[in-house]
Amino acid sequence: MSSWRGRRHQPWQPRTLPPTIPIVVAGVGDPVELGLIASLARPGGNVTGLSFSVGMDIFGKGLELLREAVPKFRRVAILSNPVNPSHALAITNVKAAAGSLGVQLQLLEAREPNEFDGAFAAMAKERVDALLVVADGMFIFHRARLADLAAKNRVPSMHGVRENVEAGGLMSYGPSTVAAWRRAAFFVDRILKGAKPADLPVEQPTKFELVINLKTAKTLGLDMPASLLARADEVIE
Numbered sequence: 001m002s003s004w005r006g007r008r009h010q011p012w013q014p015r016t017l018p019p020t021i022p023i024v025v026a027g028v029g030d031p032v033e034l035g036l037i038a039s040l041a042r043p044g045g046n047v048t049g050l051s052f053s054v055g056m057d058i059f060g061k062g063l064e065l066l067r068e069a070v071p072k073f074r075r076v077a078i079l080s081n082p083v084n085p086s087h088a089l090a091i092t093n094v095k096a097a098a099g100s101l102g103v104q105l106q107l108l109e110a111r112e113p114n115e116f117d118g119a120f121a122a123m124a125k126e127r128v129d130a131l132l133v134v135a136d137g138m139f140i141f142h143r144a145r146l147a148d149l150a151a152k153n154r155v156p157s158m159h160g161v162r163e164n165v166e167a168g169g170l171m172s173y174g175p176s177t178v179a180a181w182r183r184a185a186f187f188v189d190r191i192l193k194g195a196k197p198a199d200l201p202v203e204q205p206t207k208f209e210l211v212i213n214l215k216t217a218k219t220l221g222l223d224m225p226a227s228l229l230a231r232a233d234e235v236i237e
Contacts, residue, residue: 211236
């Protein structure tokens with residue numbers, strides 16, 4: 001996940017972060033692969049906090065769950081933000097999952113909300129059966145707009161955080177952002193009391209939420225499988 005400040009960004013280079021300022025992250029896809037830390041157990045620098053997942057395969061899992069909800073899909077769009085350095089890793093994992101499921105992928109990007117319309121126009125042209133939105137701060141901030149476009153285009157969507165589903169997306173699978181921010185306060189407290197980020201192991205989420213918006217499913221004409229609803233942590237009606 002990444003933050004968004006309402007202007008065009010340049011790609012972030014994590015290894016250029018100031019080496020003396022303590023930084024607590026609360027949702028980075030893979031901080032080791034991105035070069036933010038040396039390892040989860042021993043960060044070794046000025047960055048600590050929480051990883052977004054226990055591995056990039058969480059994004060492939062999202063595609064598998066979406067397949068259960070829309071079993072006949074053959075072509076799926078992936079919406080990513082190329083400014084977010086985690087997304088390239090996520091897409092690689094989704095490609096692997098798509099190959100095992102026999103699904104074709106349409107890769108689409110949006111750096112800013114004014115690029116959403118073009119992305120959905122491309123989905124309509126290719127007649128995609130479903131949409132996977134890679135978790136990103138900008139996508140969360142503009143979740144209502146994404147949900148509205150998905151509804152207008154009648155595209156079932158899978159997201160990485162529940163906030164997008166509360167706004168009208170179909171499903172989400174991922175860790176709780178609320179729990180992550182609350183836990184991040186623990187790291188801030190430790191650092192303010194003298195602990196060094198290098199000595200505070202980066203934590204991974206221990207629980208992942210499956211949230212389903214049944215109202216959206218009904219609007220899309222989807223009959224959600226009972227087995228999937230039974231596994232959901234929350235069903236929004």
